[in-house]
Amino acid sequence: DAMVIQNPRYQVTQFGKPVTLSCSQTLNHNVMYWYQQKSSQAPKLLFHYYDKDFNNEADTPDNFQSRRPNTSFCFLDIRSPGLGDAAMYLCATSRPDQPQHFGDGTRLSIL
């Protein structure tokens, strides 16, 4: 089945230690998105790629970076995680003007 896969499902890191979350897709979609969802809150868009074009949301902290080396993969890098960055991180993909398909998320914990 074509899908969006996020690894790992659970990630624990130490305060200030860089961490990378990954997302891959077999849907061949142009657009890939990263969302942050804190407990009982709405998923919040961090940034997205339209092909190789990177689009950052205005209120996304500088601590968050992303890479998309090819169509299939996209990475979320958190350079110096703080306690407030503990959350569920969701990756999604879509064709332009089509509904987004989500992965099952990575739950990030900060010690």
Next chain:
Amino acid sequence: DQQVKQNSPSLSVQEGRISILNCDYTNSMFDYFLWYKKYPAEGPTFLISISSIKDKNEDGRFTVFLNKSAKHLSLHIVPSQPGDSAVYFCAASGYGNKLVFGAGTILRVKS
């Protein structure tokens, strides 16, 4: 500021009855609205959508109604089934397919 609001954190309905989930938005530039369903430990799954040029869209047991003058949409599930128990997210988009989500409503369908 929350541009998309789901004011009911939870809803409990008897099996076979109608479930009505509500969503309000503030940004008049939104022109496309979606509902996503999320089971525990899984990512959101697209359920149904509606364009701002319509006021109703139906797909099997699921119907979405849009009232643009009131900036309000609702999802009706008839009849409700225990397998419909999940978190339902309302989302809206304007230019560029970027989604703004509500915080979700937990639906419990009792058998």
